[in-house]
Amino acid sequence: MNNNLQREKEDQRDRDFQRRANNDTHRINHNSQNNICSFYQNIGACRHGEMCVLDHCIPTFSRTILIPQMYQNPKLKLKERISYTIEKELQNQLDTFYKDLFYELMKYGEIEELMVSDNLTPHLLGHVYVKYVSDIGANRAFKALENKLFNQTTLKPEFSPVVNFDGTRCRANGTSRGCARGDFCNFLHIRDPSPTLLINLFKDQKEYYEDIERQKELSEKKTRYSDEKLSDEENYKSKNDNNGENDSYSDSQEDNVKK
Structure with a gap:
C-alpha cells in the first residue's frame, strides 16, 4: 500500500515536472509550448524515443554530449539481491570505468561535469553525460568519439540540450525511503564515483591544462x-652590406682624387 502511494506521488511529480518544463518553454517561445518534449529537453532522453509525438530538439552544438549505452551496467547480470558486498563491487567497477573515461575525455577539453546513469530503464541505460567548459571541447570530443568502437559497441554521441543537471536527478534516489520506481525511474539515478577519486581526477585535469599552458608559453x-634573433642577424647583415658599399664608394672617391 505504501509503495503504491509512493508510486502515485512519483507519477504526480512526473506530471508536475512536465507542466513546469512546458511553462519554462512557454516563457522562451510561447508558440512552441505544445510541440517540445520537456523530458527530452531537460533530461536529454525520452522513454518514447522516436515514437514521441512531441519534438526532440537536438541541438547542433552544445557544451554537453550524451553518449548513449556506453556504460555496461553490471547490475544487468545480477540475479541475486544487491547486498553490501555486491554494492561495493559495483562501486569499484564504476570507479574504474569513470577514471579511464575521464582521462580519455579530458584530452579534448576541460571537463566541468561527467555523469554516468545507473538506471536500467531502456532509454537511460548506460548513458554517459559529459559537460565541457566550452563548446570547443565538446565539439572535439563529439568528432573524436563518433563511430568509435568501445567494448564492442559503436559509439553514437549526440549533442544534448541539458546544461543544468540539478533538475534531472531523481530526488528520492539515495534517500532513506528510496525511489519507488527503483532502477526503472524516468529521472536520472546518477552513480557518482568515490569522492576521493573525483577530487584527484579534477586535480589531475587542472595540472594537465596548466602544463599545456606552460608549454604553450614556452613555445x-x-x-x-x-x-628576434633572425631579425638581428638580418639587421647585422644589412648593416655590413651598407658598410661594404660605403667602403667601395670611399675607394672610388680616393682614386678620383689621385687622378
Missing part, C-alpha cells in the same frame, strides 16, 4: 626569441 617565447 611562444622560443618563437619570439627565434624571430
Whole structure:
C-alpha cells in the first residue's frame, strides 16, 4: 500500500515536472509550448524515443554530449539481491570505468561535469553525460568519439540540450525511503564515483591544462626569441652590406682624387 502511494506521488511529480518544463518553454517561445518534449529537453532522453509525438530538439552544438549505452551496467547480470558486498563491487567497477573515461575525455577539453546513469530503464541505460567548459571541447570530443568502437559497441554521441543537471536527478534516489520506481525511474539515478577519486581526477585535469599552458608559453617565447634573433642577424647583415658599399664608394672617391 505504501509503495503504491509512493508510486502515485512519483507519477504526480512526473506530471508536475512536465507542466513546469512546458511553462519554462512557454516563457522562451510561447508558440512552441505544445510541440517540445520537456523530458527530452531537460533530461536529454525520452522513454518514447522516436515514437514521441512531441519534438526532440537536438541541438547542433552544445557544451554537453550524451553518449548513449556506453556504460555496461553490471547490475544487468545480477540475479541475486544487491547486498553490501555486491554494492561495493559495483562501486569499484564504476570507479574504474569513470577514471579511464575521464582521462580519455579530458584530452579534448576541460571537463566541468561527467555523469554516468545507473538506471536500467531502456532509454537511460548506460548513458554517459559529459559537460565541457566550452563548446570547443565538446565539439572535439563529439568528432573524436563518433563511430568509435568501445567494448564492442559503436559509439553514437549526440549533442544534448541539458546544461543544468540539478533538475534531472531523481530526488528520492539515495534517500532513506528510496525511489519507488527503483532502477526503472524516468529521472536520472546518477552513480557518482568515490569522492576521493573525483577530487584527484579534477586535480589531475587542472595540472594537465596548466602544463599545456606552460608549454604553450614556452613555445611562444622560443618563437619570439627565434624571430628576434633572425631579425638581428638580418639587421647585422644589412648593416655590413651598407658598410661594404660605403667602403667601395670611399675607394672610388680616393682614386678620383689621385687622378
